[in-house]
Amino acid sequence: MDVVLAVFALLFLLFVGLGAYATVKAVGAAKRGVDRSIAQARRTVEDHTLRAKSFVQPGPAGEIAQLRLALRTSMRATQEILHAGSAEDESLKESLGLFERLSAHGHELDADLKRLETEPDRAALAERLPELRSRTERITSSADSLRWAVHDRTRRFADDDLGTLSAQIDIETGALRHWTRTEPGQAPPQWPDASAPTASGPPTARPAPDAIAPPSWRPASPWQKKPRPESTT
Numbered sequence: 001m002d003v004v005l006a007v008f009a010l011l012f013l014l015f016v017g018l019g020a021y022a023t024v025k026a027v028g029a030a031k032r033g034v035d036r037s038i039a040q041a042r043r044t045v046e047d048h049t050l051r052a053k054s055f056v057q058p059g060p061a062g063e064i065a066q067l068r069l070a071l072r073t074s075m076r077a078t079q080e081i082l083h084a085g086s087a088e089d090e091s092l093k094e095s096l097g098l099f100e101r102l103s104a105h106g107h108e109l110d111a112d113l114k115r116l117e118t119e120p121d122r123a124a125l126a127e128r129l130p131e132l133r134s135r136t137e138r139i140t141s142s143a144d145s146l147r148w149a150v151h152d153r154t155r156r157f158a159d160d161d162l163g164t165l166s167a168q169i170d171i172e173t174g175a176l177r178h179w180t181r182t183e184p185g186q187a188p189p190q191w192p193d194a195s196a197p198t199a200s201g202p203p204t205a206r207p208a209p210d211a212i213a214p215p216s217w218r219p220a221s222p223w224q225k226k227p228r229p230e231s232t233t
Contacts (some may be wrong), residue, residue, distance in 0.1 A: 060125040061117065067136045068070050068113045075106045078147040085150050099146055121200065138204040 040097045050072075054065040082099055086092040113132065 006097060008057075060122055060129055063129060064116055064125070064132070066115055068110060068117075070140055071106060071110055071113070071136050074143045075103060078143040079103070081147055081150050085154065089153070095146055095150070099143070102139060102142055102146075105135075106143070109135050109139060 050065045054062050054069060055109060057065065082092060082096045086096050109132075113136075116125055116128070116132070132229040
């Protein structure tokens with residue numbers, strides 16, 4: 001009896017532990033989903049704010065907003081295509097590592113630009129604009145080069161696969177159109193057996209049929225009418 005109680009207690013503890021683990025995993029997944037949604041919403045709001053500032057604010061402040069928007073757009077697009085492609089193409093792992101190093105410079109530049117958005121000294125800000133513009137162009141140019149290289153690689157693989165598929169379909173359609181028509185119930189022609197002996201000499205003439213062949217007897221069908229006898233009157 002004590003053994004049975006111990007087994008039930010152990011099973012109960014096991015189920016409780018599994019339930020707690022599943023609950024923790026579910027809560028963690030839900031929290032990560034909420035965090036991603038909040039981060040996505042924050043990025044969207046910030047992008048719209050930067051776009052509005054680039055149109056509304058004239059001078060260095062508006063150009064700072066334009067630089068931040070261009071930097072974030074380029075880096076995000078490259079990050080998405082690299083993460084999506086590296087899951088299927090192992091050769092993109094190295095490119096993804098290079099992009100991570102480039103992202104460090106991008107985040108540093110974005111932080112500098114964000115601090116300068118509230119800079120009250122417009123003259124000092126105007127002096128720094130050429131250097132900030134050059135850094136932004138260098139980073140976005142590298143990110144764009146990576147992104148378009150991945151685009152070209154993916155398109156090349158798709159073209160190669162489509163070419164191979166088209167060649168296979170051409171072969172298959174050619175085989176489907178190669179047929180020999182035979183009448184219903186007629187056996188298809190056979191190639192002569194090479195091992196069968198062939199007769200030598202001129203062919204034997206068949207006897208000519210009689211000019212008038214006697215009529216062959218054929219049984220009357222059960223649905224045929226019998227001939228009526230001729231009247232004697």
